[in-house]
Amino acid sequence: MMIVKAPIRSIIEVWFSTVWTIETLKHFENAVNTVLQYENAPNNKPPNPTKKEIHSKVRSLISHWKKSIVTPKSRQEAHKLWVKTFNSENATFTIIANLIEPRDRVQAVRHILTGEFPLMDDQQEKNLIASITMFNCNDGISPHSASEFMFQMMPMDAILPQNKRKETPFLNAIYNFLEDAIIKIFTWLSPPVGKTEAIEIYLHYQTVNNDNSELLASIRQLDPWTISWSNICDYFYAHDFHRLLRACSGENTVHILTSMNWVTEVFGAHIMEYDSKIRREFFIEAQNMISMTGKYTDPSGYFRHTKVITHPYNIGDMGATLMVKDSWQDYFFKGQDLNIGEVSFVPYSHTHKTHTFLNIYFTFNKKINPCTGYE
Incomplete structure (x- = not known):
């Protein structure tokens, strides 16, 4: 269409x-x-x-x-x-x-x-x-x-x-x-006449895993600039996932992914894992963060950004995860020789079901900037 x-x-x-x-x-x-x-x-x-x-x-x-x-x-x-x-x-x-x-x-x-x-x-x-x-x-x-x-x-x-x-x-x-x-x-x-930039789309249906070396080699031969993995990393052990990505990577490939389940792999990502005094501090800190970022993400005020109506866990967990993100990042990249671009939280959005997603991008090429894909 x-x-x-x-x-x-x-x-x-x-x-x-x-x-x-x-x-x-x-x-x-x-x-x-x-x-x-x-x-x-x-x-x-x-x-x-x-x-x-x-x-x-x-x-x-x-x-x-x-x-x-x-x-x-x-x-x-x-x-x-x-x-x-x-x-x-x-x-x-x-x-x-x-x-x-x-x-x-x-x-x-x-x-x-x-x-x-x-x-x-x-x-x-x-x-x-x-x-x-x-x-x-x-x-x-x-x-x-x-x-x-x-x-x-x-x-x-x-x-x-x-x-x-x-x-x-x-x-x-x-x-x-x-x-x-x-x-x-x-x-x-369909670029206008005189324009050389264009995209082509090919559809394929096949399971990508470490046992399918032929498929991984075919992806590598395409020398992809970027590969987007959605949250596939949540269904692999970290070392197996990195092995898969290395097998798919071209010389300058940047990998982009989101983790939803990382909070299940580290202690301290849930507000109820702390005593009541610290829970209150996390909640207040997270609410202040939502109020502050709302000025930039929603400048005309479609949504309320103070006294947000939601389950307290959705706000409190934002404060808790700030404490443990770096620990999970160290675990996820342990033993890997690569170039990390960013591991960052998705900005708070009232429309999201979960508010602790991590956006991740990196490359196995130590010479290039993962943000641009160039040296």
């Missing part, structure tokens, strides 16, 4: 919404038909970047989606399917309590309860159908989980400073951010 420059709204609906317009369904069908013309990729073999190929499991899912296009579910059915996966104990509703504008609270709670994005107030009911990709699954693939909310994946420190609370509703600010990002990708995929 992005290669042929489908409408930006349609792309956003496919990515994030429980409900699509009929127009989006048509663009999605065109994209599905195009991809299904690709050749079959060899099972359990490294990808061939020069060919348009898809793995058999990917083809199976996309073929299932194509069949589902013929008989799409209704908007009402989409809402029911969304509610079925909803976990009433999920802390998502604290987002509502911390939004300042009543307008934003109403719109945000509507998104949480219906999964619609954007909200479909501008559409006639007959033009709306349930998302194909979110609810039509096959071969044991789980449907969308209510623990996966759009809000939780949005970089609020990049979104909120670009908007003014009184002028732009909260959901609109998110939409504008996505729109700008997609326009950039359009340009990279």
Whole structure:
């Protein structure tokens, strides 16, 4: 859909919404038909970047989606399917309590309860159908989980400073951010005449682990500038993970990752591991830190940054983790000869489920700057 420059709204609906317009369904069908013309990729073999190929499991899912296009579910059915996966104990509703504008609270709670994005107030009911990709699954693939909310994946420190609370509703600010990002990708995929910078995208489905030396060698041969690992490091022993990354690395590769579970590998990362006096100090320190950073990450005040409404652990643990981050960092990089760029906390965001994520980037090349990838 992005290669042929489908409408930006349609792309956003496919990515994030429980409900699509009929127009989006048509663009999605065109994209599905195009991809299904690709050749079959060899099972359990490294990808061939020069060919348009898809793995058999990917083809199976996309073929299932194509069949589902013929008989799409209704908007009402989409809402029911969304509610079925909803976990009433999920802390998502604290987002509502911390939004300042009543307008934003109403719109945000509507998104949480219906999964619609954007909200479909501008559409006639007959033009709306349930998302194909979110609810039509096959071969044991789980449907969308209510623990996966759009809000939780949005970089609020990049979104909120670009908007003014009184002028732009909260959901609109998110939409504008996505729109700008997609326009950039359009340009990279199809650069204007005279521009040489472009990106190409290849899809592959295969498990990356230390037992698959052939795949690791194929990644290394690409000489990647950066490799993003999400939170894969949470599922490896540290020394095994570094061995994997070395096998994938080109000469100047910078590795980027996030750890969510690091707090389980070090004592003292939870506020309840300290006595009551220290707990209170941690809580006050963390609340002051949120108030201070809020001036920069949310200058027009979409959210409250004093007396934040959330579970006390979410604030107190921020203070506790500051005490032990360096100890975990020493453990994670122990015995490794590499160049650490940064190990830093993700800025506090009311929309995140967890507030103790660590962003990490480093390279095995001691001569280059991990921040730039150059010497």
